[in-house]
Amino acid sequence: MSTLEIRNLHATVESDGEPREILRGVDLTVASGQTHAVMGPNGSGKSTLAYVIAGHPKYTVTEGSITLDGADVLDMSVDERARAGLFLAMQYPVEVPGVSVSNFLRTSVTAVRGEAPKLRLWIKEMKDAMSALQIDPSFAERSINEGFSGGEKKRHEILQLELLKPRIAVLDETDSGLDVDALKIVAEGVNRFQADGTTGTLLITHYTRILRYIHPDFVHVFVDGRIVESGGPELAQRLEDEGYERFVKAGSAA
Amino acid sequence: MSVTIPASDHSPTVRSRAVADHPVPSGREEEWRFTPLDRLRGLHTGSLDLSGSVGLAIESEGFVAETVTVDDPRVGATLVPTDIVAAQALTGSAGAVVLSLAAEAMGRARVVMTGQGVPAASHLVIEFAPFSKGTVVIEHRGSAVLAGNIEIRLGDGAQATVISHQAWDRDAVHVGTHAAHLGRDARLLMAHVTLGGDLVRLSPLVSYAAPGGEAELLGLYFADSGQHLEHRVFVDHDTPHCSSSVLYKGALQGEGAHTVWIGDVLVRAQAVGIDTYEVNRNLILTDGARADSVPNLELETGEIQGAGHASATGRFDDEQLFYLQARGIPEDLARVLVVRGFFADILGRLGEPELSRSVMSDVDARLGVDVEGLGVDDGEADDEVAR
Numbered sequence: 159m160s161t162l163e164i165r166n167l168h169a170t171v172e173s174d175g176e177p178r179e180i181l182r183g184v185d186l187t188v189a190s191g192q193t194h195a196v197m198g199p200n201g202s203g204k205s206t207l208a209y210v211i212a213g214h215p216k217y218t219v220t221e222g223s224i225t226l227d228g229a230d231v232l233d234m235s236v237d238e239r240a241r242a243g244l245f246l247a248m249q250y251p252v253e254v255p256g257v258s259v260s261n262f263l264r265t266s267v268t269a270v271r272g273e274a275p276k277l278r279l280w281i282k283e284m285k286d287a288m289s290a291l292q293i294d295p296s297f298a299e300r301s302i303n304e305g306f307s308g309g310e311k312k313r314h315e316i317l318q319l320e321l322l323k324p325r326i327a328v329l330d331e332t333d334s335g336l337d338v339d340a341l342k343i344v345a346e347g348v349n350r351f352q353a354d355g356t357t358g359t360l361l362i363t364h365y366t367r368i369l370r371y372i373h374p375d376f377v378h379v380f381v382d383g384r385i386v387e388s389g390g391p392e393l394a395q396r397l398e399d400e401g402y403e404r405f406v407k408a409g410s411a412a
Numbered sequence: 413m414s415v416t417i418p419a420s421d422h423s424p425t426v427r428s429r430a431v432a433d434h435p436v437p438s439g440r441e442e443e444w445r446f447t448p449l450d451r452l453r454g455l456h457t458g459s460l461d462l463s464g465s466v467g468l469a470i471e472s473e474g475f476v477a478e479t480v481t482v483d484d485p486r487v488g489a490t491l492v493p494t495d496i497v498a499a500q501a502l503t504g505s506a507g508a509v510v511l512s513l514a515a516e517a518m519g520r521a522r523v524v525m526t527g528q529g530v531p532a533a534s535h536l537v538i539e540f541a542p543f544s545k546g547t548v549v550i551e552h553r554g555s556a557v558l559a560g561n562i563e564i565r566l567g568d569g570a571q572a573t574v575i576s577h578q579a580w581d582r583d584a585v586h587v588g589t590h591a592a593h594l595g596r597d598a599r600l601l602m603a604h605v606t607l608g609g610d611l612v613r614l615s616p617l618v619s620y621a622a623p624g625g626e627a628e629l630l631g632l633y634f635a636d637s638g639q640h641l642e643h644r645v646f647v648d649h650d651t652p653h654c655s656s657s658v659l660y661k662g663a664l665q666g667e668g669a670h671t672v673w674i675g676d677v678l679v680r681a682q683a684v685g686i687d688t689y690e691v692n693r694n695l696i697l698t699d700g701a702r703a704d705s706v707p708n709l710e711l712e713t714g715e716i717q718g719a720g721h722a723s724a725t726g727r728f729d730d731e732q733l734f735y736l737q738a739r740g741i742p743e744d745l746a747r748v749l750v751v752r753g754f755f756a757d758i759l760g761r762l763g764e765p766e767l768s769r770s771v772m773s774d775v776d777a778r779l780g781v782d783v784e785g786l787g788v789d790d791g792e793a794d795d796e797v798a799r
Contacts, residue, residue, distance in 0.1 A: 212738050215730065240740035252735035256753025261789035262736070265749065268787030269740035275787075301753070302735075318739060 160227050160243065160325035160358060162188045162211075167222035169210045177218065180206045182383035184222070188326055191355040195369060195394060196362045198380030199402040204362045205249060207380070208330040211360075212246035213239050226326065241270055243325030247315040247332050253303040259314065260284065260298040263321060270322050287320050291347050309340035316347035326358045327351065333368035345371030366398040381405045427492040431458045431503055434496035443495070446672040446704055448640055451611045453531070453557045453585050458496045462504035464530030466556055472511070474519020474546060479507045486510055486537050491563035491591035495615075498589040501559035504533035511548060512539040515567065519546035527556025527584055535561045538574060542567035542595065548574050549764065552608075555581040560588040566598035568622070573601040575762060579770070580608030582639075591617040594625035594654070603762055604660075606633040606641050607774050613642040620651035623685075629658040631673075632758045632771065635701065636778060637666025644674040645690070649683040655717075658690035661758055663751055664701035665778065673723075675707040679716060687717035694725040695754050697747070748781045749788070 167184040170177035180203045188194050198204045210217050211224060213236040224231040226242055234242060254262070263284060268274040275283070288295060291313045303311050312332055319327055329348065333341055345368060352359050352372075361372060369377075369391070377393040378385045379402070386405050387393065426434055437444040437456050444456075454460040470477045480487065487508045493499035502508075513519040525534060538548050550562065566572050576590060586609055592600055606612050618627045633641045647656040662671045675690040694703035707721035728750065736746035752772055759768040776783055 212734075214734055235743070236734060236737035237740055237742050237746075240738055246738055248735070248738075252729075252731045254732050254735065254750065254753055256756030257749050258789065262739070262749070264787040264789070265745070266736075266739035266741055266787075268785075269742065269745070274785055301756075322739065 160190045162244070162326040162358065162360070163223075163225045164211075165223045167207075167210065167224065168220045169206060169217045170220055171206070171217055179220070180217070180383055181210060184384055186378065186385060188358040188360050190325070190358050192376065193352060193359045193361060193372060193374045194376045194378065195374035196360060196378045196380050196385070197364070197366070197394065197397055199406060200364065202380050203383040204380045205330050208246055208328045208362050211244060211328050212236060237269070240324070245319055245322055245324035245327045247319055247327065247329040249331040249334060251303045251311045251315055253301070255301050255304055257302050258299050259302055262302050263318065266318065267321055284321065287317055290320070290350070291317050292343055293317060308335035309337065312336055312340065312344055313347070316344050319351055320347055323351070324357065326360065328360045328362065330362045331364060332361070333363055333365060341368060342371060348372050366394050369394050379405050427494055429488055429493060429499060429502055431496060431499045434458065434493070434499050436496060443644070446642060447613055448611065451585065451640065452587065455497055455531070455557055455559060455585060455587055458500060460500070460531050460557070462500055462531050462533035462559055463506070464532040465528060466532045466534055466558065467524070467526035467528060467554070468509065469524040469526070470509075470511070470521060472519065472521035474517050475511045475513050475521040475548070477521075478510045480510055482508050482535065484508065484510070486539065487535060489563070490565050490593040491561055491589060493561075493589065495589070497559045497587040498561055501533045501561040501588070502535050504559060505535045508535040508537055510537040510539065513541060513544040513546045515541040516543045517541070517546070519544070521546070521548045523548065523550045525550065525552050525560070527552070527554035527558060527580065529555045531557040533559045536563070538562065538564045540566045540570035540572045540598075543569040545571040547572070549577060549767070550575065551577045551579055552584075552586060553579050553581075555584045557585045558588070560586060562588065562590040564590070564592035564600070564602070566592070566594045566600055568595040568597060570595060570598045572599070573603075575603045575605065575764065575767065576614070577767060578604070578606040578608055578612050580612070582608065582610060584609040586612045586614070588613075589615045589617065592619070592627065594618070594620050594627060596622035597624035599626045601628045601630065601761075603630040603758075604633070604643055605767065605771060606631070606643070607771070609639065609641070611640045613644070615644040615646065617646045617648070618656060619648040620654045623651055623653040625651065625654040627654075627656045629656070629660075630758050630761055631660030632755050633660070633662040633671055634775065634778060635662065635664045635669040635671045637700075638668045640670045642672035644672070644676070646676045647678070647688065649677065649679040649686045649688060652683055653685040654683070655687040656690070657688070659758065660692045661755060662694045662703060663697060663754065664694065664703055665697035667700035669701035670704075672704045673706070675721060677709045677719070677721070679709075679711045679713060679719060681712040684713055684715040685717055686719075688719045690721045692723045695751065696725060696727050697751070744779060744781050745783070745786060745788075748776055748779050748783065751775050751779065
């Protein structure tokens with residue numbers, strides 16, 4: 159049982175030499191067995207929330223806390239956070255020329271699990287995980303994300319999710335740029351990850367369509383750097399019907 | 413013998429065996445302006461006694477190795493010295509070593525030159541007879557002040573790989589001209605892997621005897637604090653329908669680390685139908701390091717297949733590090749992966765597993781990481797996946 163607790167989180171980014179506040183007091187708790195969807199319009203700061211949880215150096219936390227099972231996440235380096243059980247599936251996965259996917263995955267799994275997996279078992283594990291996501295085996299020898307299509311990049315992110323098996327996964331607009339087939343494959347991967355109830359997922363998205371395949375227990379509307387309304391799956395339906403307009407107006411009036 | 417070539421921006425003006433024909437560089441010349449002359453220990457003065465020896469060990473299959481006098485017609489037939497150090501390497505050598513591979517033969521040779529801590533000269537001739545196919549790896553080890561020439565001749569249809577690996581001790585000084593001449597339809601892969609030494613300045617030269625020659629030049633270098641590593645490529649396209657492809661990649665770290673890459677390609681008027689492309693990439697890992705990169709392409713004809721160049725020098729990509737770290741990989745190991753990855757295409761092209769391991773472990777050591785047990789690919793996993 160794991161819990162990610164975000165309390166009164168404020169964060170800034172340097173913009174034109176001035177710190178600009180992007181997160182303005184986020185409160186959110188994600189526990190094992192739960193799927194949370196954070197939905198918001200463009201520019202609301204929802205992706206910043208994902209990057210701040212992962213520890214991207216571009217952002218400065220000015221107030222508040224993030225803890226994972228009581229441990230201070232903000233005190234950890236980026237890699238320590240990952241080893242503690244946090245995972246960020248990125249909206250724009252980065253290309254790393256010359257580093258093969260298989261080499262990367264094995265190095266990463268070794269770091270997170272604390273020991274190198276036995277080679278033969280590892281090869282099978284990796285092949286099975288790739289096959290489940292319909293990733294061609296030849297990808298193992300390609301450089302990380304180099305020349306991957308948008309859909310291939312996202313499947314590669316979910317491959318890492320399934321192999322690393324974090325306690326809490328943050329998926330940042332994993333649905334963006336995916337066609338229907340790829341969306342289903344990716345959603346099935348997330349559902350497999352979430353199936354045994356030992357992990358939690360924080361799904362950040364602009365659109366409701368992925369929620370047809372990944373069913374959230376909680377939906378949060380994110381506007382202007384904070385959560386302005388929370389509810390159950392029905393809130394997503396309402397957003398689908400009404401859009402963000404009501405919240406954007408409310409947000410700017412506040 | 414002294415020949416003066418018509419002036420061109422790129423081609424050398426003096427070609428002569430005689431040391432006295434070559435001016436002593438002052439450091440103001442275009443071709444010497446990047447080189448710190450005061451660290452050459454007198455190698456550029458023409459008067460340094462180079463009668464010291466270097467240890468020479470040759471293991472070969474298929475090649476015949478001979479020691480000959482420098483008057484032998486095979487010596488200096490391709491490499492006519494274009495600077496004072498090359499002239500001294502030739503005339504200062506007690507004898508030249510000729511490695512030859514017979515027509516249609518296959519062969520492989522490893523030459524280990526071990527510096528003895530004294531100034532020395534060496535001249536190595538490598539001849540690939542028509543339609544032979546072979547690889548020669550030359551390793552430079554120990555400490556020396558070396559003027560070292562390598563001349564490489566490929567007969568028609570020969571396929572050759574020549575790798576010069578500079579694995580010197582930290583205090584070595586090495587200046588060398590490596591000149592290759594390609595016969596009809598010959599294919600050469602010439603590579604420079606330069607990791608050691610205090611000052612290394614190598615000048616790979618390529619020219620063609622007949623149409624159809626293909627030259628691929630690859631380089632990999634890593635300069636640490638205080639090291640000066642300089643590679644000066646000159647491809648002389650003087651023959652129609654030949655090609656050249658040049659890719660040098662360097663990493664730098666530490667105060668005073670300095671690399672220089674010059675890529676001169678001259679396409680003469682008669683060299684119609686040629687194809688050339690040259691690339692230099694440098695990865696600067698810390699402040700205080702400097703990479704000079706100067707591609708020069710001079711076209712005297714437009715009737716060519718293609719000609720281009722690219723040069724890029726960049727810092728560590730923080731987004732790459734973030735991505736790897738976000739997967740649990742510690743920062744120092746993430747840096748190792750990025751630098752290994754940076755060099756991976758060159759090492760892959762060379763296809764020399766032992767050399768790859770040696771370079772990779774050197775990279776690891778420079779970045780202060782022992783990858784043992786960390787799951788990093790050692791070549792074993794790839795084989796398994798391929799099954």
